[in-house]
Amino acid sequence: MRNYLTLFLLLFTLQLSAQNHVFVETESFEDKGGWVIDQQSFVVMGSSYLMAHGMGRAVKDASTTIKFTKKGKYHIWVRTKDWAPFPKGPGKFQVSIDGNPLKQVFGESGSDEWKWYDAGEVDIKTETIKLSMKDLTGFNGRCDAILFTDVPKFTPPNKLEELSAFRKKLLNLPDSPVAAGHFDMVIVGGGVAGTCAAVSASRMGLRVALIQDRPVLGGNNSSEIRVHLMGDVDKNYYPKLGRIVREMDNGDPGNGNPDAKEYGDARKTSIVKAEKNISLFLNTYVYKVEKQNDIITAVVGRDIITNKETRFEGSFFADCTGDGTIGYLAGAEFRMGRESKAETGESLAADKADNFTLGTSNLWASLPRDTVTTFPETPWALQFSDEYHIDNTKADWEWETGFGNFNTITDAEKIRDHNLRAIYGNWSYLKNHKSQKYAKQELAWVAYIGGKRESRRIIGDHILNQMDIQEGKQYPDGSVTATWTIDLHFPDAKNSKYFEGQEFFAGTKHIKVAPYTIPYRCLYSKNIQNLFVAGRNISTTHVAFGSTRVMRTCGMMGEVVGFAAYLTTKYKTTPRGVYQDHLPELMSILKGETIEAQP
Known part of the structure; x- marks a missing residue:
């Protein structure tokens, strides 16, 4: 295959030199x-x-x-x-x-x-x-x-x-990408976790590159996706954690608020740009990892507008992509889908391991107007009826597609498109068959960027599980305090009845937990020496992920990663080395004790 591709490129190049495209x-x-x-x-x-x-x-x-x-x-x-x-x-x-x-x-x-x-x-x-x-x-x-x-x-x-x-x-792109330089810490993913990691590391004196594949920061909490922040930051065992999350927090506008400003894009960007140690790279999709043995040396990103490529060298890297993209490209051990009860011993685990994942949401909202508005019939969309339709003026978290029917990474476009067919089909039905309520209501906003919940989970030195959470185990490296329920979504039964295999509406059962701590060992890769992780792709089982995945909790993970990266740089060690040799100092930082940051 490689020889075939080389021959193709040679012939192709010769052809291009003789012809005009x-x-x-x-x-x-x-x-x-x-x-x-x-x-x-x-x-x-x-x-x-x-x-x-x-x-x-x-x-x-x-x-x-x-x-x-x-x-x-x-x-x-x-x-x-x-x-x-x-x-x-x-x-x-x-x-x-x-x-x-x-x-x-x-x-x-x-x-x-x-x-x-x-x-x-x-x-x-x-x-x-x-x-x-x-x-x-x-x-x-x-x-x-x-x-x-x-x-x-x-x-x-x-x-x-x-x-x-x-x-x-x-496109006449150069063979070699433009060099962005060498950074102490390269963070890929500008959601709440990645942004908090960048600010944390920067304030500890590290030179940081923050790379985001969209024009705005915030990920699921941005104006493009509009999911509110959940998880508590005021029940921490460690008072220093959560301070940066609070800075990012723009209040609680709910899910799918039609006012984009409620999600604080400008606030997040201004906080990052105020940090002299952070170099921000928006609209840059990282698709390539360079490494030596089990150490990442650089990543390469492509501008989603110009297609120009940039290379980022770093001492340490943080995968805050949500999809575990950097870990995957680097060969990190990962898991996707559900483990079995026999494997994990969890009562909430599946009977058999499978590829089931929580889905992706595209939220939407309508607004009242002074006059009657129209919306066309949509024969190409999902079809609704008096017997089954969703009678709401806006979406909430339940509008969700995935559930093992799609791969949340490789089928991202199909998932989004299925969500759109559901949204447009339902709205068309409401406008054309429920005019008494919806005649003067207009579709005002629909997310075209999917809000993902679950994909890859990078395996660390500890895999957080249901028992850790429900028993409130206190490990010596317990760091982020988490409070969200074990919240595992599944297809809504009525939705399955009418759209079997095409579900787009979810249900859940919240299983309460006492505040518990996430071990630091969940926040780095088991087999890639210089790779941190923060966000929904940390080292957990599928069941435990149901609790750790909310964004305030993910933001605190980012803060911990920033502190730990300071120690890896200070002592020229690895993320694992921090746990093995410098854990007391990391815990001192989390307790808010005075630490002299690097110049």
Whole structure:
């Protein structure tokens, strides 16, 4: 396979040198209009794309200028998909050149696979043209890339490795990424856990790189996803923990609040930018890890807008991605899904181990209007009836897809799209069949970025389990005090009755716990020497994860990781070395005792 790919790249490079191709990444459009950048499927696509997320109202055109070194006739290819082919979806759009639309309408092919579509031939008569994409429906049409080629009978590659090489060559990206420099601590993931880890490490004097794959910080607590912070910070055994979480906390606006400002994006960013030791890298998806044996030496990230790559060297790394991406790429031991009772001895564990995970939510909200509003029928969406529909003006946590039917990492786009089909289908039913209540109600906000709950869990030197939690075991390295219930979601029974195998609505049973502490040994990798973890991907069983996963608790994990990274740097040791040789000093820091930070 490797020899085949090498031969392909050689032939491909020779072909490119002799022919004229103009390759356009849609996420790099100069004016994105009302279209949005979606990077959630980078792991399977190797790229971001533009999407027309108008909630049923067509968005403004996206456009850019393209330069040609040679005039003449070009064949056009458009890479897209039909995201809801039941039998044909609603994501229709057109491509225009200098205001003249191509005849083809994209996004209604009946195929949910990403692939290249033949858009015909065009005569390029000027060196510069204006390329535009016009949304026709407002229902999430999407486009990855557009190719102009003068090569007869040429079909662009579609397989990931070949397409990635194709992109890189035609975008003239350098063979080597730009060097960001060397950091004491490289933190990947700018959710609450990662952001708190960065601030904690920075205040201990470490030089920190904080890398986030979206334009805002906060992860599930950002304005893009809008999940409120849960877990207590005022029941800590260690008074110093939770201070940074409190700084990040913008109050409790609830889930899916239609007012974006309630989630404090600007507050989080300002706190990070005020830290002189933090270098913040937004819109950067880390997809590659470099290591020597069991030590990570660098990570490489790609800008989700420009596709330019940056390399970050570090002494220590923290995986705060939620998905355990860095650990996975580095070869860290991890677990995904449920363990069996026989394996863990937990009464709440599954009878048999499986791939079941808690799902992903896309929240939504509507607002009252002064006049009657309309919403179209949605035959491509999930179908509701008088017998079963969800009679609410906004979503809460229960709107959730996953449950083992999808892989929360590789099927992220499918999960989001299934959530959208449920949201739009239910809202269409309410608007068109419950007009007395909903005639003057308008869909105001729908999250297009999924709020994930569970994926990989990186295995550490201790795996927190149900007994640790319910018995309130106090280990010598007990650090973060957690208070949330064991909260394991499952498909709502009524939802399963009407949408068996396609559930999008959850139930739960809260199992109360007394405040307990999470051992520090859960916050680093068992087999990668310099890798910390914080957030929902720490070392727990599936059952224990049901309690540790809430964001205030995750934020305190980040604070602990920042303190521990200070000690690894101070003593030139490893995360495990802190536990073995410097645990009293770590516990002193957590107790709030005075520690002299590094200059």
